[in-house]
Amino acid sequence: MELKKRKQDIAGTISLSVVRLMFFFLVVVLILLLSKIFIEGVSVLSLNFLIDEPRNNMTEGGIGPAIFGTIAVTLLMVLFTVPLGVFSAIYLNEYAKDTFFTRIIRTSINNLAGVPSIVFGLFGLGFFILFIGKNLDNILETGLLFGQPALLWASATLAVLVLPIVIVSTLEALNSVPKSHRDASYGLGATKWQTIKNVVLPQARPGILTGTILAISRGAGETAPILFLGAAFFLPNLPVADLCIGDYCITIVNPTEQFMYLAYHIFIMATQSSNPTQTLPLQYGSTLVLIVLTFLLNITAIVFRYRFRKILGRL
Amino acid sequence: MKETKIAVKDLSLYYGDKQALKDINIDIPEKRVTAFIGPSGCGKSTFLRVLNRMNDLIDHVKIDGEVYIDGVNIYDKSLDIVNLRKNVGMVFQKSNLFPKTVYENIVYGPRLNGIRDKKLLDEIVEKTLNQAAIWDEAKDRLNENALSLSGGQQQRLCIARALAVEPEIILMDEPASALDPISTAKIEELIHELKLNYTIVIVTHNMQQAARVSDQTAFFYLGELIEYDRTTKIFTNPAKKQTEDYVTGRFG
Numbered sequence: 001m002e003l004k005k006r007k008q009d010i011a012g013t014i015s016l017s018v019v020r021l022m023f024f025f026l027v028v029v030l031i032l033l034l035s036k037i038f039i040e041g042v043s044v045l046s047l048n049f050l051i052d053e054p055r056n057n058m059t060e061g062g063i064g065p066a067i068f069g070t071i072a073v074t075l076l077m078v079l080f081t082v083p084l085g086v087f088s089a090i091y092l093n094e095y096a097k098d099t100f101f102t103r104i105i106r107t108s109i110n111n112l113a114g115v116p117s118i119v120f121g122l123f124g125l126g127f128f129i130l131f132i133g134k135n136l137d138n139i140l141e142t143g144l145l146f147g148q149p150a151l152l153w154a155s156a157t158l159a160v161l162v163l164p165i166v167i168v169s170t171l172e173a174l175n176s177v178p179k180s181h182r183d184a185s186y187g188l189g190a191t192k193w194q195t196i197k198n199v200v201l202p203q204a205r206p207g208i209l210t211g212t213i214l215a216i217s218r219g220a221g222e223t224a225p226i227l228f229l230g231a232a233f234f235l236p237n238l239p240v241a242d243l244c245i246g247d248y249c250i251t252i253v254n255p256t257e258q259f260m261y262l263a264y265h266i267f268i269m270a271t272q273s274s275n276p277t278q279t280l281p282l283q284y285g286s287t288l289v290l291i292v293l294t295f296l297l298n299i300t301a302i303v304f305r306y307r308f309r310k311i312l313g314r315l
Numbered sequence: 316m317k318e319t320k321i322a323v324k325d326l327s328l329y330y331g332d333k334q335a336l337k338d339i340n341i342d343i344p345e346k347r348v349t350a351f352i353g354p355s356g357c358g359k360s361t362f363l364r365v366l367n368r369m370n371d372l373i374d375h376v377k378i379d380g381e382v383y384i385d386g387v388n389i390y391d392k393s394l395d396i397v398n399l400r401k402n403v404g405m406v407f408q409k410s411n412l413f414p415k416t417v418y419e420n421i422v423y424g425p426r427l428n429g430i431r432d433k434k435l436l437d438e439i440v441e442k443t444l445n446q447a448a449i450w451d452e453a454k455d456r457l458n459e460n461a462l463s464l465s466g467g468q469q470q471r472l473c474i475a476r477a478l479a480v481e482p483e484i485i486l487m488d489e490p491a492s493a494l495d496p497i498s499t500a501k502i503e504e505l506i507h508e509l510k511l512n513y514t515i516v517i518v519t520h521n522m523q524q525a526a527r528v529s530d531q532t533a534f535f536y537l538g539e540l541i542e543y544d545r546t547t548k549i550f551t552n553p554a555k556k557q558t559e560d561y562v563t564g565r566f567g
């Protein structure tokens with residue numbers, strides 16, 4: 001008896017130490033990596049770096065167009081993916097019966113999250129550009145406008161890529177709304193949709209927002225899927241156009257243009273430039289900007305999630 | 316006896332293959348308090364939810380028989396469930412206020428009915444909080460989160476919220492089981508007041524409570540209605556042996 005117990009103790013101690021060691025190792029690697037990027041990157045950071053275009057074969061200047069492109073693409077992506085994801089999740093969680101078919105859909109959504117992102121890029125090229133875009137051009141007789149790589153299709157492809165994130169986090173949020181609150185609403189004579197709109201969605205909102213932010217930070221860091229979809233090597237002009245109604249013009253993002261993308265820009269500077277060593281400081285600077293951007297987004301997501309849990313904890 | 320408000324005919328209910336209610340026949344009178352008692356799992360809550368069709372929300376539930384409210388079969392295909400639930404309010408065992416303000420909780424039902432006028436809503440809030448005997452405690456906290464109130468206050472707020480849609484029948488499923496004696500007394504007092512205007516059906520595990528608040532009592536056992544009579548009769552001179560054993564605490 002006693003011997004057995006001690007054996008278990010030893011096994012427990014050993015496995016705990018192994019886990020601790022792994023964790024420690026991970027943290028050290030992370031710290032080394034981040035501090036290297038931070039130290040090297042901070043030296044090139046300046047306001048001009050953030051707004052200027054790259055110059056002189058990308059060895060000078062800034063990353064303004066890449067930041068602009070990243071923001072434009074991800075915003076458009078959010079516009080596509082959030083309504084689609086949220087309504088899919090509402091359908092799955094609130095309306096769909098638990099059948100073989102809906103189980104397959106649920107599993108597929110989870111599997112979709114594991115598909116390599118380059119596959120999404122090829123899908124976007126095939127589906128959005130060659131199928132939808134080309135057909136749009138034929139139908140609208142616009143010449144070659146939609147049937148080519150463009151910001152619009154890059155956003156659409158990223159939207160598909162991050163869709164599982166939005167759906168899964170929305171499902172989770174919907175699920176965590178207590179049944180008793182739904183019962184209270186039905187008991188007062190609310191219809192299903194009224195219950196969803198007035199009781200379920202308000203409580204699920206922080207969770208949905210968390211998913212959206214995670215989706216943005218994922219989308220902003222992707223390179224592979226947008227390789228074929230309009231991410232430009234070098235494009236100092238911003239992808240904007242003037243939209244005029246009568247005499248009144250405003251400048252908007254032109255979704256049929258190509259664009260620069262932060263993550264892709266880093267990849268290009270590191271692998272495709274004529275002199276990668278000269279671009280090195282700028283690579284660090286760009287990486288730092290990208291990391292800080294996604295880090296900030298993640299922090300926001302964590303804060304939301306934390307506040308959400310606290311509210312639920314009180315119920 | 317007063318006029319019959321709810322008449323149940325040969326009602327059976329199945330959860331999948333399992334029969335939870337067996338051939339229930341009962342007439343519930345208007346503006347009276349009717350108590351359902353019986354050991355845990357005998358189907359009291361299930362039967363209560365039959366009366367406002369809350370069981371419709373559960374998959375795999377099958378119901379046979381008829382339930383007439385004011386002579387209308389509520390299981391008729393053409394019946395509007397939303398109107399039924401407005402007419403038959405429900406208070407649950409655990410307070411289930413929304414994580415919104417006191418005010419928002421009360422006006423939730425009226426808003427569903429399309430009432431938008433702020434003055435009218437204010438009036439409804441004051442009226443129902445008075446009816447639920449919580450106006451004095453809540454009037455200065457209308458814009459606070461309802462969940463910051465005490466458990467007893469929350470439960471009375473749930474009653475007020477149910478009253479705000481102007482039902483004729485109120486179903487209460489163990490409304491005081493999670494409350495302290497003083498809050499329980501307040502709820503019981505409230506039930507006494509409410510029965511002047513409402514038909515009340517209450518499920519309770521507390522024999523004294525059933526004896527105190529109700530006019531009739533129905534004793535359920537294993538999905539069957541064993542005995543249904545005036546409360547005084549059930550508690551002093553029941554017709555069935557099982558009822559006597561239960562109310563005297565010999566099993567349950």
Ligand SMILES: Nc1ncnc2c1ncn2[C@@H]1O[C@H](COP(=O)(O)OP(=O)(O)OP(=O)(O)O)[C@@H](O)[C@H]1O
Nearest residue numbers: 330335353354355356357358359360361362373520
């Ligand atoms: N959603 C459900 N699905 C399947 N069976 C259920 C469901 N709800 C209740 N039952 C079963 O039906 C029977 C009656 O349950 P019910 O909740 O009506 O009992 P009760 O008399 O209210 O008990 P208690 O006093 O503990 O609240 C029980 O055997 C229960 O297990």
Ligand SMILES: [Mg+2]
Nearest residue numbers: 359360361488
């Ligand atoms: Mg019950």
